[in-house]
Amino acid sequence: MELKGPSEAEVKKFIKFEARMEFITVAGHHFRGTLLWADHSAFHVKLENEKTITLLKTALVYYAAI
Secondary structure, rough: OOOOOOOOOHHHHHHHOOOOEEEEOOOOOOEEEEEEEEEOEEEEEEEEOOOOOEEHHHEEEEEEEO
């Protein structure tokens, strides 16, 4: 069974409306922030502490707007 995350259209809405999001990595790290941009392999996120990070999609087990 393959789990799917939000659609590409939903991700674009998250960026446009600066939705607060949660990301969980395969290593168990939790990140919360707003999505600045996304492409086919990564998300660039502005964290709640104002730092920015890039998360590879292959490193994530979960992501969603909260």
